[in-house]
Amino acid sequence: MIDSLRKHVSPGWVLVAPFLMLVVVLYLGPILNILWLSLTDPEPGLQNYQKLYTNDTLLRIIWTTFRICLITTIISVAFGYSIAYAMVHAHKKRQKLMLTLLLVSFWISILVRTFSWLMLLGHNGLLNNALETLNIISEPVAFVRNELGVLIGMVHYMVPYAVLPLLVNMQTLDTRVMSASRNLGATGSQTFFRIYLPLTKPGIVAACLLVFILSLGFYVTPAILGGGKVLMVAEYISVQLLVTLKWGTAAMLAALMLFGVLALLYIMSKFMKLSTVFGGSTS
Amino acid sequence: MVGGNNAQGSLQLKKLQKKFGSFVAVDDVDLEIQQGEFLTLLGPSGSGKTTLLMMIAGFLDITSGDIELDGLSIANVPAEKRNFGMVFQGYALFPHMTVRENISYALDVRKRPKAEISARVDEMLDLVQLHEFGERKPGQLSGGQQQRVALARALCFAPPVLLLDEPLGALDKKLRVEVQEQLKDIHRRVGTTFVYVTHDQEEALSMSDRIVIMQDGAIEQVGTPQELYEKPETKFAASFLGKSNFLNLKDGLHALRPEKIDIHPAGQGDVTARATGTIRSITYFGSVQKFMVSVEGDEELEVDVDSWRNRYPLKEGQAVDLTWEDRATVKLRNG
Ligand SMILES: Nc1ncnc2c1ncn2[C@@H]1O[C@H](COP(=O)(O)OP(=O)(O)OP(=O)(O)O)[C@@H](O)[C@H]1O
Numbered sequence: 364m365i366d367s368l369r370k371h372v373s374p375g376w377v378l379v380a381p382f383l384m385l386v387v388v389l390y391l392g393p394i395l396n397i398l399w400l401s402l403t404d405p406e407p408g409l410q411n412y413q414k415l416y417t418n419d420t421l422l423r424i425i426w427t428t429f430r431i432c433l434i435t436t437i438i439s440v441a442f443g444y445s446i447a448y449a450m451v452h453a454h455k456k457r458q459k460l461m462l463t464l465l466l467v468s469f470w471i472s473i474l475v476r477t478f479s480w481l482m483l484l485g486h487n488g489l490l491n492n493a494l495e496t497l498n499i500i501s502e503p504v505a506f507v508r509n510e511l512g513v514l515i516g517m518v519h520y521m522v523p524y525a526v527l528p529l530l531v532n533m534q535t536l537d538t539r540v541m542s543a544s545r546n547l548g549a550t551g552s553q554t555f556f557r558i559y560l561p562l563t564k565p566g567i568v569a570a571c572l573l574v575f576i577l578s579l580g581f582y583v584t585p586a587i588l589g590g591g592k593v594l595m596v597a598e599y600i601s602v603q604l605l606v607t608l609k610w611g612t613a614a615m616l617a618a619l620m621l622f623g624v625l626a627l628l629y630i631m632s633k634f635m636k637l638s639t640v641f642g643g644s645t646s
Numbered sequence: 647m648v649g650g651n652n653a654q655g656s657l658q659l660k661k662l663q664k665k666f667g668s669f670v671a672v673d674d675v676d677l678e679i680q681q682g683e684f685l686t687l688l689g690p691s692g693s694g695k696t697t698l699l700m701m702i703a704g705f706l707d708i709t710s711g712d713i714e715l716d717g718l719s720i721a722n723v724p725a726e727k728r729n730f731g732m733v734f735q736g737y738a739l740f741p742h743m744t745v746r747e748n749i750s751y752a753l754d755v756r757k758r759p760k761a762e763i764s765a766r767v768d769e770m771l772d773l774v775q776l777h778e779f780g781e782r783k784p785g786q787l788s789g790g791q792q793q794r795v796a797l798a799r800a801l802c803f804a805p806p807v808l809l810l811d812e813p814l815g816a817l818d819k820k821l822r823v824e825v826q827e828q829l830k831d832i833h834r835r836v837g838t839t840f841v842y843v844t845h846d847q848e849e850a851l852s853m854s855d856r857i858v859i860m861q862d863g864a865i866e867q868v869g870t871p872q873e874l875y876e877k878p879e880t881k882f883a884a885s886f887l888g889k890s891n892f893l894n895l896k897d898g899l900h901a902l903r904p905e906k907i908d909i910h911p912a913g914q915g916d917v918t919a920r921a922t923g924t925i926r927s928i929t930y931f932g933s934v935q936k937f938m939v940s941v942e943g944d945e946e947l948e949v950d951v952d953s954w955r956n957r958y959p960l961k962e963g964q965a966v967d968l969t970w971e972d973r974a975t976v977k978l979r980n981g
């Protein structure tokens with residue numbers, strides 16, 4: 364009995380079992396509670412979920428959220444890719460400096476960063492003032508208090524998150540493989556598109572998942588840089604919780620996001636082994 | 647053959663030098679490599695073999711000196727334009743491609759017609775006997791099979807020169823001997839110039855037309871396996887390729903191979919003894935027996951004797967006479 368268990372359960376699970384229990388109690392519990400709320404508040408039934416068909420505002424918010432998250436993901440991962448590439452190919456000393464700068468950006472509060480953008484890009488911000496003084500523009504450009512502002516803020520916050528999985532992926536590549544490609548007569552761009560890019564696919568997928576999932580929960584940035592015009596799901600949930608007290612709707616939206624993320628992971632797992640995406644062994 | 651290389655494949659290295667900062671990794675290497683030759687670079691770890699090969703391949707800049715292909719300088723030709731095949735240390739196969747895709751890569755990037763590529767890949771798979779593995783990924787192959795894929799990939803575009811960096815380093819002893827023979831056979835069939843790096847002396851002896859012994863980035867001696875074994879010029883060459891005793895004679899240091907010494911119980915030899923001593927240890931290796939004999943002056947001589955032809959029942963501690971012919975000793979330079 365124990366032997367057969369041993370065959371099927373990797374011993375690693377035993378090691379993490381206590382923490383797993385902790386997670387189940389402190390994490391799964393509340394999640395189940397939310398699911399429960401979404402089905403029972405204000406009265407039992409599926410009416411909270413029916414709103415998805417009937418309520419246009421809700422649909423628009425979900426679509427906005429999805430669109431902004433998708434654009435943020437694409438831009439952040441593209442930036443992250445080139446930054447990670449530059450880091451991997453920089454000299455040791457410079458690599459350390461770049462890594463430090465990257466980590467520093469994790470330590471700065473999102474609130475501080477968001478307000479900095481407001482000061483930089485606002486109507487009377489540094490950039491608009493400078494451009495006006497230089498007579499390049501006559502009217503201030505609306506960089507913030509719209510979707511553009513939200514995207515700028517979110518991309519800025521997300522780029523470091525995109526860099527990390529890509530960096531790990533790129534660092535483990537065998538540089539001899541790229542040399543081999545050149546040796547076989549491939550040009551730089553052929554080597555990049557046929558060898559480098561496919562080999563960094565796990566890093567790209569991991570970065571996309573990480574950025575997209577984190578973006579879904581963005582709250583402060585859209586609220587401040589969107590100027591009330593860009594309503595995303597997280598902010599809407601908080602309004603339902605704190606202002607209109609429709610906990611059932613809030614719970615339904617939360618559950619929807621949760622299932623959205625799980626579905627995303629499931630689809631991904633159909634295309635590739637997720638453990639390689641998250642840095643596990645390929646065997 | 648496809649590939650379209652007109653090069654013959656002779657290489658000339660002229661006063662080639664490579665410095666990393668102030669450290670000299672390759673030092674004034676002068677070498678002529680003949681077309682179609684199997685040339686081995688042999689040397690201990692850190693002697694600059696890989697560095698030299700990487701300069702020939704074009705992955706490392708030359709600090710000074712020149713490299714010529716058929717008499718024309720290629721020092722400024724980038725790696726992807728040199729058309730040299732290369733088998734990397736650790737193979738460096740493309741892990742996301744099948745065996746076929748790996749092998750066809752060089753022709754794919756040259757945008758050859760599909761039919762030609764397919765025919766050539768079949769030819770290569772035949773050459774390395776991997777036909778049934780064409781659709782597998784490198785990760786699903788054994789070490790020996792991966793090695794052969796690397797070889798086929800490097801030979802697919804018919805390069806005039808093939809560079810191999812310890813291609814058998816990752817294989818176990820028995821498989822190694824097998825692959826050595828396959829490699830030698832492939833060399834005979836394709837007629838490409840092979841520049842082969844190894845630190846395994848047996849591999850070098852059994853496969854090469856000529857061997858270059860390297861130490862500290864410089865060439866110690868160049869010659870056929872037989873020349874190097876029978877006529878080593880330096881102490882390093884004598885001890886790195888095969889085993890050797892060293893004798894300090896009146897006119898300088900001499901090398902004496904252990905199997906060229908005859909051993910007899912004291913007083914029983916047919917000729918007068920060159921040295922006398924006592925047996926300190928006997929090791930039995932099957933076909934040969936190794937005797938360590940202490941001779942006067944603290945010295946120890948190794949004597950290897952064919953077990954089958956050994957006429958005497960010798961024991962440890964026994965007094966013995968050692969004899970050898972005049973031509974058995976080789977006078978060494980700078981020693
Ligand atoms: N990029 C580099 N920077 C500084 N020193 C280097 C570099 N590459 C190699 N070296 C040094 O050059 C010397 C020769 O190295 P090389 O790799 O050519 O040795 P090798 O003969 O191939 O050894 P091995 O049998 O272990 O592969 C070594 O002392 C090594 O430390």
Ligand SMILES: [Mg+2]
Binds near residue numbers: 695696697735811
């Ligand atoms: Mg080496």
